[in-house]
Amino acid sequence: MGKIVKNGSLTSTPLRANVLTTGLILIAANVAIISFLIAVNDIQIPIRPTVDWMIENLYEIEFVKYAVETIRKSVGLSSLSFKSSIKSHSDHVGKILTDSNELSIFTKEQLALFDGSRPSKPIYLALLGRIYDVSKGKKHYAPGGGYHFFAGKDATRAFVTGDFSESGLSDGVHGLSEQELLSILDWVKFYEKDYQAVGVVEGAYYDHKGQPTQHLIEVKEQLEKAISWKEKQLKENEVFPPCNSEWSKDKGGRVWCTTKSGGINRDWAGVPRKLFNSKSKSYRCACVKNFGHALASDIKGNRGDLDNPSLKEYNDCSPTANSCKVQSE
Template sequence: MEEKTTDKKEKRGPQSGKRRESGDESLIPRSASILIMLISAAVALGAIAMLQTQSNEPEAEQRDERTEEKTIPAPPAAEKRLFPVSPTDRRFTVDELRAHGPTASTIYLAIFGRVYDVTKGKQHYGKKGGYSFFAGRDATRSFVSGDFTDAGLTDDLTGLSPDLMLGIEDWVRTYEKDYTYVGILVGRFYDANGRATEALRDAERRIGDGHAARAKENDLKRLFPPCNSRWAAGSGEVWCTTKSGGIARDWVGVPRRFFQAGRKESRCACVKKSGKRSDGSDSGNRGDLDDPRLKLYTDCPVSADTCKIVD
């Protein structure tokens, strides 16, 4: 009986051992498989990330290129000239222009560095013409100074007022309209490459100042219109109407001496004498009469629309 019991135990012993061995063999491969799967997944994810990075690099480079393109500064805008010049325009030297003087078959003159063919005005610019001294040279200054001496016949515009600079612009426009433009003069206003010099830029700025001053003057004339006037020996009279000074309005006004800043002499101005001031502010129904730049004419009634003036 004891032997049988022992046999049974022996049988159970190996069987239980086989179960443990069988259990160990099944656990080891499963762990290895999981590990391999995890490694494979990590490798796959890494490969995908690399592919994405590579595929994004060209796009990033394109974005960088686009960014660089945007940061490239634009070329400077070409200067705008008061009177435009083309790169193909002929460039005269002083000697070449001089060859087209008052005795030449084709007569040229220059003003503001621009050369014009004035041959059709030979009676004025030819040898016996009253303006022959303009031919074959640039005498811009004398067009507004009235100085026709050798010293005055120059293109040096130093010291000319903005108002006189506007006179030069008017003369250039006259030649543009009446004569043929043939090129530019190399010298004070243009260099050998046809580019504007600082002297030309400065002259154009001063012409701009002249336009600004003229606009301000026109504003003052609308505010204080010039009077009508007539003069005889030693005396005269000034008076106002709704159109005096060429300024149409719905009031007549009264004559006053108007002292403008920067000018030594006064001028006659028609002044609004009732209602609000011209700027819209309240004046106690006195219009612009209390403006400090105004003075009464001697012996002229305060409310008169006509004043007698004796020198």
């Protein structure tokens, strides 16, 4: 027996391993072809942050994670982990506030002269106030290129919103989600690695002496909070793994727990509970340890995490059942 996704979760059904293998082989083949074309044509495009984001988010899909884990175990590889990327994010935050004394200081008007429309000048763009020379990718950043809208300005916000209108090409990060802020850090990593930093922009992030402004310090704090948020999400899923779920028109919905539900391998299955998210003001189904010491706190006893105040039982379901019917709310 294998598992497939129903409404975003795993259910038991016959599934051959070669189906999983074939799908992953096709994905790998496409990635290899794209990588080959990029290398042969010496294409310098900001693709790595996007690919990293895609891989990490695809891995959160239960079917993809199950397929990867099935093949990983069959060949004896270690588990995939994205915690290392979180650690590197902390380095990125520090890089943003690196001493800029040796970098040139540009006004916005001066930076605009390096938008690729003047053959005698290099092409610059800015991200969080730091200016990078992207001349080696001029086919993409010069007029007519797919990334020309970033040239000659700081359009930090557009890197994650995809809004390339005049108002969208802004350096502001107000209102961005934690995940979007983390994506900006990925872009910082990309440009720091692949391009040369040549200056800073006088304005929101650096003053006329090239020193970080109070606003940049506040943005740094937001970025650090985003890192903590991501770490908390990972830890929460380990303590309260997502439930398996299914829904059909005839039978309605059902949630249940196993030792592998939510893609989290463990030695306990747990029981389904509604877990409240204080930020989104909504509930999700979580598998809760129902014996021994708690995982989410230092409380000792034999009830696991059942007494956690963020949990709520499902209506018309036994507190000890590992499967509950779900009514539409």
